[in-house]
Amino acid sequence: MVIHLADQLSVPLRERNTLLVAAGFAPSYQERNRDDPELAAARRAVTSLLEKHEPYPALAVDRHWTLVEANRSVAALLDGVDASLLREPLNVLRISLHPQGVAPRIVNFRQWREHVLFRLDMQIDNSADTGLIALRKELQDYPVPAGAAAHRSADSVEAAPIAVPLRIRTRAGVLSFISTTMIFGTALDITLSELAVEFFFPADEQTSTILQSLPGR
Numbered sequence: 001m002v003i004h005l006a007d008q009l010s011v012p013l014r015e016r017n018t019l020l021v022a023a024g025f026a027p028s029y030q031e032r033n034r035d036d037p038e039l040a041a042a043r044r045a046v047t048s049l050l051e052k053h054e055p056y057p058a059l060a061v062d063r064h065w066t067l068v069e070a071n072r073s074v075a076a077l078l079d080g081v082d083a084s085l086l087r088e089p090l091n092v093l094r095i096s097l098h099p100q101g102v103a104p105r106i107v108n109f110r111q112w113r114e115h116v117l118f119r120l121d122m123q124i125d126n127s128a129d130t131g132l133i134a135l136r137k138e139l140q141d142y143p144v145p146a147g148a149a150a151h152r153s154a155d156s157v158e159a160a161p162i163a164v165p166l167r168i169r170t171r172a173g174v175l176s177f178i179s180t181t182m183i184f185g186t187a188l189d190i191t192l193s194e195l196a197v198e199f200f201f202p203a204d205e206q207t208s209t210i211l212q213s214l215p216g217r
Contacts, residue, residue, distance in 0.1 A: 012063075012127055013193045031190035034068065042184065042192055049182070053199055055211045057177070063123075063194035064131050065093045076175070076214060077102060077168055092198075093120070097139050107167035107174060109148040113139070115164040165203045172210045176203040 011019065013029040032039055050058045050071040057077055059070035067090040078086070082100035095101040097113055106112050120136045123129065163178040177200040187193035202208035 013187070013190045015127055029188060029190050029193075032192075034191060036191075039189070039192060042195070046195070046197060049197055049199075055214060056202065057200040058197060059092060060195060060197045061092055062191075062196075063127075063129065064135065065091050067092055068195065073211065073214075076170060076211070079170060080105065091135070093135065093139060097142050099143055099145060102168060103142070104145045105169040106145075107149065107169060108165065109145055110150065111164060112166055113144075166200070167203075170210075172214070173206060175207045175210060177201060177207065178203045 016029060034043070046060050046069060050060065050069060054071050054073050057071065057073040059074055060068040062068055078095070081095060081102060082098075085095050085098055085101050093116055096106070097103050097116060103109055117136060117140065120132060120139070124132050124136065166177045166179065168175050168177075179198055179200050182197040182199065184192050184195065202211065
């Protein structure tokens with residue numbers, strides 16, 4: 001009954017174990033280390049997806065948005081990021097919004113920050129994870145970069161974008177992306193269920209052309 005209710009409410013596996021223990025049952029889901037041999041097939045799948053997405057950026061993260069793996073194209077987004085933010089463990093949201101990270105180069109910083117915090121809020125609502133709560137507070141407290149554009153809502157449906165873009169200034173020009181996230185839908189292991197792969201796709205022809213022409217892609 002506890003498992004069935006958790007399934008209906010889309011409760012993450014980690015929290016399902018918590019519910020089971022609170023109800024006096026043994027936990028049902030195992031949490032393996034990422035280097036566990038039983039996760040080898042999943043690791044290969046993630047690496048293959050990341051490589052095949054080049055020359056566009058893609059990365060894999062855990063439940064706290066710690067970087068697990070990335071393809072080579074992600075490097076194009078990290079130009080100018082302070083070295084202190086690139087020490088392991090790397091948190092991709094911190095790198096994105098930190099004043100010494102990518103933030104000063106995000107053209108639509110206010111819009112992107114609102115999107116990031118909204119996604120965190122949804123995760124926190126589902127998990128009440130204290131690590132995510134602390135991360136959200138940290139991100140919320142970061143200053144807005146000088147000269148950041150105002151976040152203006154669209155006046156009409158026709159004027160609204162199809163998705164929240166990530167627009168970054170680079171030496172080659174402004175890159176504009178929309179993203180999609182992949183998770184393992186049949187996961188029964190906590191570590192695997194919390195692994196997400198974020199794919200960035202060009203939102204315009206300029207971005208596609210620039211990325212296609214980058215050396216070493």
